[in-house]
Amino acid sequence: MKFVTLMGSPRKEGNTATVLAWAEEELRAQGHEVDRIDVIDCTIGYCDGCFRCQDADGGPGCPLEDDANVIFRRIVEADGFILASPLYCWGFSAPLKALLDRSVCLVKRPASGDPVYMLGGKRAGLLVTAGGPDEGNADLITEVFSRLVEYLGCERTGRLVVPYCRLQMELGPNVEVQARDFAQDMVE
């Protein structure tokens, strides 16, 4: 299978990148393909709410022709994707939030007939690192992720929250094992 991984931290060698790399390594070790995107390096404008994208045929169709459309095309070609984010103010980091807002273009709403889900059936995983606990802290991002997955017509296949890591590399010894288990959940 092929997975696009979206790394949403500005710290390219921080906690999120480290945990994601373990999951990616496990996917590759099992013969899967991984296409990593560091979202911080991408140009992603804010959704301006025009909704023209939802009528467009044959592609993401957002009139803002920046890296969001490029990323979406890569996900369309994959079997699944992983959103990897540091928990920022109980939610996704700003670069990922900008991208997720733009994902409304992936559900087409023809004038007649049912909606068309460009990511329909794709596997979707959430990986979060947080300075605080999971409970009462990462619950909101989990809920947002679940609703997004439902909205996009995807299948929620994995969730990993790594709590209590604030400084770079403050990761407990069992986190690598959890990351590899998370990768396993993505392909089962």
Ligand SMILES: Cc1cc2nc3c(=O)[nH]c(=O)nc-3n(C[C@H](O)[C@H](O)[C@H](O)COP(=O)(O)O)c2cc1C
């Ligand atoms: C702007 C900002 C907001 C944050 N908000 C939260 C938060 O709401 N809850 C939390 O537990 N940790 C929060 N943190 C801590 C980060 O989630 C945590 O340090 C994370 O592991 C950083 O990942 P990184 O090393 O990949 O950047 C915040 C950190 C920053 C810089």
